[in-house]
Amino acid sequence: MSAPSLIAASGDSLREAFGKALATLAETRERLVALDADIAGGTGLHHFRKAHPSRFFQFGIAEQNMMAVAGGMAATGLIPVVTTFAVFCLRAVEQARLSIAYAKRNVKIVASHPGLDVGPDGGSAQALEDLAAFRAIPGMTVLSPADPHEMALATQAAVDFDGPVYMRTGRSPACSVYANGHVFRIGKGHILRDGHDVTLIACGVEVARALEAAKLLAAENISARVVNMATIKPIDADLVARCAEETGAIVTAEDHNTIGGLGGAVAEALVRARPCPVEFVGLEDVFGESGEPDELAEKYRLTAPHIAAAAKRALKRKRHG
Numbered sequence: 001m002s003a004p005s006l007i008a009a010s011g012d013s014l015r016e017a018f019g020k021a022l023a024t025l026a027e028t029r030e031r032l033v034a035l036d037a038d039i040a041g042g043t044g045l046h047h048f049r050k051a052h053p054s055r056f057f058q059f060g061i062a063e064q065n066m067m068a069v070a071g072g073m074a075a076t077g078l079i080p081v082v083t084t085f086a087v088f089c090l091r092a093v094e095q096a097r098l099s100i101a102y103a104k105r106n107v108k109i110v111a112s113h114p115g116l117d118v119g120p121d122g123g124s125a126q127a128l129e130d131l132a133a134f135r136a137i138p139g140m141t142v143l144s145p146a147d148p149h150e151m152a153l154a155t156q157a158a159v160d161f162d163g164p165v166y167m168r169t170g171r172s173p174a175c176s177v178y179a180n181g182h183v184f185r186i187g188k189g190h191i192l193r194d195g196h197d198v199t200l201i202a203c204g205v206e207v208a209r210a211l212e213a214a215k216l217l218a219a220e221n222i223s224a225r226v227v228n229m230a231t232i233k234p235i236d237a238d239l240v241a242r243c244a245e246e247t248g249a250i251v252t253a254e255d256h257n258t259i260g261g262l263g264g265a266v267a268e269a270l271v272r273a274r275p276c277p278v279e280f281v282g283l284e285d286v287f288g289e290s291g292e293p294d295e296l297a298e299k300y301r302l303t304a305p306h307i308a309a310a311a312k313r314a315l316k317r318k319r320h321g
Contacts, residue, residue: 014170014204015112017148019044021155022081023051031077032159035070037063037084043112044169045083067092070107071099079106079159086111086127086168087118093133100164101137107165108158109134114144114168115255116283116297117205122290128283132260134166135233141186142233143167144254144262146207147177150230153184161186168204172293175208177228189236195225198311198318199243199250203229203262206253206281206302213253213307224311235265241273249314251279253307255297258282277317279310 012020026032026048033055040046040056049056059066063084070080089096089111100107111130118126135142141163145154151169158165177192192207193214202210207228214224225247229236244250250270252263263280270276283300297303 011173012148013044013172014145014148014151014174015042015044017044017151018110018155018169019047021152022159023047025156025159026052026055029079029159031079033057033073033078033080035059035066035080035082037061037066037088039084042085042171043083043110063088063092064095067095067109068099071095071103071105074100074105074107075103079108081108081110081159083110083112085125086114086130087125089166090127090130090133093137096134096166097137101139104139105164106162109164109166110169111166112169113171114204116288116300116302117171117255117293119171119293119296120290123287126288128257128288129260130166130168131232131254131256131262132264135260135265139164140233141165141231143186143231144203145184145230146204146228147174149176149178149180149182150184153182154230157184157186170205174205177207177211184230187231187234187236189227189229189231189239191225191227193224193226195223196247197223197249198315199225199227199247200253200307200311201227201229201240201243201250201262201266202253203232205255206307209297209302209304210253210307212304213311216304216308217311222311222315229262229266232262232265235269237269237273240266240269244270244274244276249277249311249318251281251307251310251314253281253302255302256282258284277314279314281307281310
């Protein structure tokens with residue numbers, strides 16, 4: 001089937017791109033249903049609710065029940081898309097594990113407001129461990145697209161994929177990384193910018209920051225390759241090994257704890273294939289706090305200058321290793 005027509009309005013957030021794409025996809029996928037935990041306005045699901053009210057199911061603030069019911073719906077042949085904030089997905093990990101993954105149900109879990117993107121809601125609402133939690137569940141595919149255009153394509157790929165999926169969206173307006181013509185494939189990373197000195201591997205909102213970091217490094221005659229790793233699991237291990245072989249140093253960047261997310265997945269792939277110096281950009285095993293997302297990203301060293309600094313550390317280790 002063709003990609004949805006409602007894909008990336010300029011300045012869209014990832015959650016809005018997801019909601020528009022899902023509503024469009026439902027026009028040709030009659031088994032697609034959407035489950036909400038009383039926050040459709042905050043997840044982008046309001047687009048689906050308006051277009052397909054008879055296929056929209058409201059569960060109130062009962063995320064655990066919603067996950068379990070999604071597993072039951074999938075057992076009847078429906079394709080449920082479960083939506084809530086990422087931090088509330090953590091409340092329902094047990095049900096996602098047993099009712100969805102263990103039972104091998106074809107359910108898609110879509111999490112809005114991940115990481116520091118939650119901003120003023122503060123540390124208690126900022127999910128910084130969701131990628132790690134869902135990546136560790138057997139059989140769970142984990143996605144974190146980079147921009148609104150890729151989000152629409154990833155939504156289609158997730159819906160059409162046979163198996164459980166966890167996918168992050170985002171609250172804030174997102175920088176555009178891709179133009180029309182981008183092809184999204186689950187399990188495949190994408191080189192956005194080539195380089196030979198160091199590779200910057202990023203996901204989600206960090207992809208745009210990695211591209212900016214590459215420009216900063218180029219001004220210092222450092223050639224940085226930038227890879228968008230929108231699939232955290234299964235990681236594109238072949239591409240990771242190739243980047244290690246060709247550049248000899250890697251930096252990972254994610255709006256997540258440095259433990260167990262993209263950085264962990266990349267490191268695991270490297271030790272099995274081609275070890276090299278790796279630096280991790282993310283939150284260093286701490287909770288966040290209240291503030292605007294961009295200000296928090298700077299405080300917790302997730303911005304382009306900090307990615308560039310990590311690249312220099314990796315280069316130093318490469319040259320003196």
